[in-house]
Amino acid sequence: MTLASRGRAVTVVALLLLVGVYVRALMFTPLERFQGAAQKIFYLHVPAAWSAMLAMGLVGLASVLYLILRDARFDRFAAASAEVGTAFCVVMLTTGPLWARPVWGTWWTWDARLTLTLFLFFLYIGYLLLRQAVTDPGVRARYSAVLGICGTVLLPFIHLSVYLFRTLHPQPIVLKPSAPSLPGVMLVTLLYSFGVFTLLYVGFVMQRYAVGEEGAHV
C-alpha cells in the first residue's frame, strides 16, 4: 500500500467522521441562547483555525530540521503541510466573518486577532508562490524554510493577541490555563471536531507529500 493510497484511506475515514460532526453539531448540540444558531459555526471555525496553526507550526519545525539536516524529505513535508494549511486557513477566514456578521454586526474588523490571522493566510500564499517562483530545488528549499520559520514565529502572537490587545474576538475557551468554559455537550462536540480536523490534516498531508515525492523523482 503506497503512501498516497494510505492517505486516501485516512481522508475517507476523516470525511465520514466530518459528516458525524455535522450531524452532532446541527442535531444533537443545543443552541446557545445569546448567539443562536450562528454559535454552531464555532464547531467548524475553531478546529479549522487549529488545523491551520498546526500546519504552520509543523512547516516551521520541518523547516528548522531541513536547515539543520539538509534532508529533502523535511522540505517536501513543509511544502505539503503549507498547502494543506492554506485550505484550512480558507475555511477559518470564511466561517469567521459568517459568525461575526450576526454576532458583532460586521463581517470584519481590523483588530489584532483578525489582522494577524489574515497575515498568516498571506504568509501561506507567499510561501506557495515562493515555491513556484524558485526553480532550483536547493535554493527553493532554503528560502522556503526561512519563510516557514517566520510563519511559525507568528503563531504565538496570534494565540496571545486576545490577551495583549483590546479585541472583539472571543478569548480562548479550551486552550487556556484554566478549565474549558463550555457546557459538557458542547465541549464534546468541539473536541470531536478537533479530532476530525486533525485527522483530515493527516490524510491530506499524506496525499500531498506523495505528490511532492513523485515530483522529486521526475
Next chain:
Amino acid sequence: MSEVIPQNAGYMVAAYIVTAIVVLAYALSLYRRTRGR
C-alpha cells in the same frame, strides 16, 4: 421577560456549506493528483 434566541440560522447553514465545499474540493484535488499511485 422572556429571552428571544436570535434567528440567524442562515449564517450557520452558509458556513457549513462553505466548509464542505472547501474540504471536498481540496480532497478531490488531491485525489486527482494522486490517482494511479
